[in-house]
Amino acid sequence: MKKSVLVVSLFLVLFQSCKKIDQKNQVFNPTPVKEIVLDSLRHPWSISFLSEDEVLITEKDGDLIKANLKDKSRIKIKGFPSDLVDSIRVKDFRDNSGLFEVVQHPNFKSNQLIYISYAAENSNGTTTKIIRAKLNDDSLTNIETIFVADPYRFDLFHYGGGMVFGKDSKLYFTIGERYYNENEQPTLPIAQDLDDKRGKIHRLNDDGSIPTDNPDFGNEKISSIYATGIRAAQGIALDTLTGMLWFSEHGSVQGDELNLLQKGANYGWPIKTTGKYRNSNYEPPIMENVEFTAPQHYWLQTIAPTGLCIYRGSEFPAWQGDIILAGLSRGSLWRIKLDGTTPIHVEELFVNDRVRSRKVAQSPNGKLYMLTDEPNGKLIRIKPAAKDD
Amino acid sequence: MKKSVLVVSLFLVLFQSCKKIDQKNQVFNPTPVKEIVLDSLRHPWSISFLSEDEVLITEKDGDLIKANLKDKSRIKIKGFPSDLVDSIRVKDFRDNSGLFEVVQHPNFKSNQLIYISYAAENSNGTTTKIIRAKLNDDSLTNIETIFVADPYRFDLFHYGGGMVFGKDSKLYFTIGERYYNENEQPTLPIAQDLDDKRGKIHRLNDDGSIPTDNPDFGNEKISSIYATGIRAAQGIALDTLTGMLWFSEHGSVQGDELNLLQKGANYGWPIKTTGKYRNSNYEPPIMENVEFTAPQHYWLQTIAPTGLCIYRGSEFPAWQGDIILAGLSRGSLWRIKLDGTTPIHVEELFVNDRVRSRKVAQSPNGKLYMLTDEPNGKLIRIKPAAKDD
Numbered sequence: 001m002k003k004s005v006l007v008v009s010l011f012l013v014l015f016q017s018c019k020k021i022d023q024k025n026q027v028f029n030p031t032p033v034k035e036i037v038l039d040s041l042r043h044p045w046s047i048s049f050l051s052e053d054e055v056l057i058t059e060k061d062g063d064l065i066k067a068n069l070k071d072k073s074r075i076k077i078k079g080f081p082s083d084l085v086d087s088i089r090v091k092d093f094r095d096n097s098g099l100f101e102v103v104q105h106p107n108f109k110s111n112q113l114i115y116i117s118y119a120a121e122n123s124n125g126t127t128t129k130i131i132r133a134k135l136n137d138d139s140l141t142n143i144e145t146i147f148v149a150d151p152y153r154f155d156l157f158h159y160g161g162g163m164v165f166g167k168d169s170k171l172y173f174t175i176g177e178r179y180y181n182e183n184e185q186p187t188l189p190i191a192q193d194l195d196d197k198r199g200k201i202h203r204l205n206d207d208g209s210i211p212t213d214n215p216d217f218g219n220e221k222i223s224s225i226y227a228t229g230i231r232a233a234q235g236i237a238l239d240t241l242t243g244m245l246w247f248s249e250h251g252s253v254q255g256d257e258l259n260l261l262q263k264g265a266n267y268g269w270p271i272k273t274t275g276k277y278r279n280s281n282y283e284p285p286i287m288e289n290v291e292f293t294a295p296q297h298y299w300l301q302t303i304a305p306t307g308l309c310i311y312r313g314s315e316f317p318a319w320q321g322d323i324i325l326a327g328l329s330r331g332s333l334w335r336i337k338l339d340g341t342t343p344i345h346v347e348e349l350f351v352n353d354r355v356r357s358r359k360v361a362q363s364p365n366g367k368l369y370m371l372t373d374e375p376n377g378k379l380i381r382i383k384p385a386a387k388d389d
Numbered sequence: 390m391k392k393s394v395l396v397v398s399l400f401l402v403l404f405q406s407c408k409k410i411d412q413k414n415q416v417f418n419p420t421p422v423k424e425i426v427l428d429s430l431r432h433p434w435s436i437s438f439l440s441e442d443e444v445l446i447t448e449k450d451g452d453l454i455k456a457n458l459k460d461k462s463r464i465k466i467k468g469f470p471s472d473l474v475d476s477i478r479v480k481d482f483r484d485n486s487g488l489f490e491v492v493q494h495p496n497f498k499s500n501q502l503i504y505i506s507y508a509a510e511n512s513n514g515t516t517t518k519i520i521r522a523k524l525n526d527d528s529l530t531n532i533e534t535i536f537v538a539d540p541y542r543f544d545l546f547h548y549g550g551g552m553v554f555g556k557d558s559k560l561y562f563t564i565g566e567r568y569y570n571e572n573e574q575p576t577l578p579i580a581q582d583l584d585d586k587r588g589k590i591h592r593l594n595d596d597g598s599i600p601t602d603n604p605d606f607g608n609e610k611i612s613s614i615y616a617t618g619i620r621a622a623q624g625i626a627l628d629t630l631t632g633m634l635w636f637s638e639h640g641s642v643q644g645d646e647l648n649l650l651q652k653g654a655n656y657g658w659p660i661k662t663t664g665k666y667r668n669s670n671y672e673p674p675i676m677e678n679v680e681f682t683a684p685q686h687y688w689l690q691t692i693a694p695t696g697l698c699i700y701r702g703s704e705f706p707a708w709q710g711d712i713i714l715a716g717l718s719r720g721s722l723w724r725i726k727l728d729g730t731t732p733i734h735v736e737e738l739f740v741n742d743r744v745r746s747r748k749v750a751q752s753p754n755g756k757l758y759m760l761t762d763e764p765n766g767k768l769i770r771i772k773p774a775a776k777d778d
Contacts, residue, residue: 015442029707301689318418318707330691339741343740344738344739344742347734347736349733350734352731353733
């Protein structure tokens, strides 16, 4: 055999061996490690990437800020409405009030519009409000109210507040039922009442008007409702590849859930739940001819699931299409491997380094980040371990 | 550039690119899928590979059998002692009695010796017994009793019965405390009493004699004891690479644990637990000057962990060194990624296909298998998905 032929043969063997690995459903995956990118954030709630290195961050107990991930500089965005609940006060350890999600308009680059959800207050209490504003340099201008989840009331939890634009350029958002205990439910439970905005997922056009193709629950009903039977959903996220929307939901006692959003679906609360009622004597009304949609996954322990993303980055190829989800309770970072829409493997990451986590998000280039729910909150990058890690 | 030089350069580029992947802590990993290899097993408890395709299997509610994984043939091994608890009867839904582990002597190929743990009975009740026997064709001969976890008593649970040979060729095995509720504990709890064999991990020479280097708990104490403070451990496994021994332990209410076996260690039960007592009024005695060893991991939900292995196969490279653990409760198959001896990621596999699982084991060639704890129990191979799966 000539020398060059031998080399070519070796080359082919090596090439085939690389190819074979690929063909056998094998994918590369690095070891994930954490890198703190920002700290001293006051209970950060959400992050929106203006570019790979410039972000908007909402602090639940603070401000809407703009930060640079490279030089670590940060500024407060001016002009926020004054009805934001002053969350410095601590009325109740379960206090969820403050700033929630910030998302960009699908055409943000040309119109500079952003949407912010927050706990607003008036003399009757507080509720979830969504505003649209123009981000003009470092100030909000042209502020418009897009949605108010009235009635206002004095309890300070289960606002919901998660928002995302779908592939259809509609704004989807979560509104919790605002009740802590089933004792307080009216005869027709809040989340099942189509005359009540609470305990629902809503869908609006970018200007706050009602899309013509929203589900038809009847003429007299609240027309922004897209799905019902929600107790306390916060996180909602778009799978940019499939267009599917996923949302997490807090259970009462256990019953923490991961759900796939479907038009007009009823997720069952409080008639049907994968957890237990806080009030063991509570007997939900019987609802006939109602079809309930089960969660795609639920946990047997309390994880308090919140902000999530569907991983479409390239740094962790084996995680492609997995749901990465933050938890406020002891399990802080979860990865859910799907087969289609069915969870098949559920991994709790970093069990040796648990922290209350609020949000998981991806940068435009697909880098994975998480926010921790702490007074000294952190933005953490989840990155592949370097060779010497 | 000459043609052969070009080819060599291409070769090097490709080689470097393959190498680079390796260097970046990236490993290949295929998608795991299940393949049923055997069924109609009566609550199989353990498996021991005589070769890649021939195995011994203990059925908790049946026999010691020999099976061929290729032609699916199986025979009952004759000559088992008659004091095996007849587990066809069902006295109690918590009945754990029956056949437990079968393991081979480190020199099995030359001496044909096997060890079997099982629930034995006499007129005073039942207890865990370990025998050694020669596997002579399809019969047991030369049967010797190696260990009896007296006293016999009439409760039918927490026998333990997990066995493994260490790298030191000593036999390690788990004996549960045999109590279901803390109410029944004597003043000095069983698992803390060094005059009691129960609630311990023991270590013996292959002939049942006491190793000279067992921990020294005092002259009058039971000299086979290697570790104390065990409630209801079943699974115990050797990491063939590191020589470390790991064992799982059932909690009372929560408190399911994964432990690293250490000479002379006290794992705390019932003084210290990561779960809750069944009897909320139970107050354990105060033990002073006693150091308790914490589990490496514990679950916040009930998983009922049992037979485990430390993965050293090659089919799932990313799982190298991970602990794969079976659960009897809803979570049936767990993978625990370690950093040294610290769990960092904990994955529940096949959440869409949960089954009561008893044991995870590897074949001589490193293939991964599990046994399901069912009347129609199965031996399942966990294998890489084929290209078209």
